Amino acid sequence: MTADEELDTSRPVPRVLAPAGELDMDSIGPLTTEIETTLARHNSLVLDASGITFGDSMFLRLVLSTHHQGDLRIAAPSPAVTRLFRLVGADTVLRIYPTLKDALAA
Numbered sequence: 076m077t078a079d080e081e082l083d084t085s086r087p088v089p090r091v092l093a094p095a096g097e098l099d100m101d102s103i104g105p106l107t108t109e110i111e112t113t114l115a116r117h118n119s120l121v122l123d124a125s126g127i128t129f130g131d132s133m134f135l136r137l138v139l140s141t142h143h144q145g146d147l148r149i150a151a152p153s154p155a156v157t158r159l160f161r162l163v164g165a166d167t168v169l170r171i172y173p174t175l176k177d178a179l180a181a
Contacts, residue, residue, distance in 0.1 A: 089119035089148065089179065095126030098134040110141050118145045121178045125151035130159050142169055150178035 090113045094106050113120050120141065127134075141147045149171045152160065160166040172178035 087117065087119055089121045089146065090117050091121045091123055091150075091175065091179070093123035093126060095128075097129040098127055098137075099129065099131040100133045103133045103137060107137055110137065114141070114145050119148075120145060121148045121150050121175065123150045123175050123178075124156045125153055125175075127153050127156050129155050135159060135163065135165065138169070139165065148172060148178040148181055150175040 092106070092109055092113065096102070098106060110120065122138070122141075130138075138147070138149070147170065149156075149160075149169055151174055152171060157166070160169065160171070170178075170181065172181060
């Protein structure tokens with residue numbers, strides 16, 4: 076990345092959300108609200124998934140519906156998230172990046 080690209084303000088900068096811990100039907104509410112609020116204001120969102128230790132079907136549903144609503148990028152998924160996405164084949168449709176920096180640069 077060149078200095079010009081780093082200072083390029085013509086491209087919208089995506090909002091980064093970095094949830095941590097277990098995301099299941101009992102705990103997904105705040106993240107759902109945060110994503111809905113973000114998508115209402117921005118079309119681009121990076122989900123830093125490095126701190127997620129567990130995700131159930133409600134988490135998966137939220138990720139897939141967010142993917143259909145706007146520009147969702149998944150950054151640095153934890154092993155648990157990577158396994159979930161691979162298990163259901165979501166890794167073939169989602170935009171997944173190994174690092175937050177890569178997701179922001181995409």
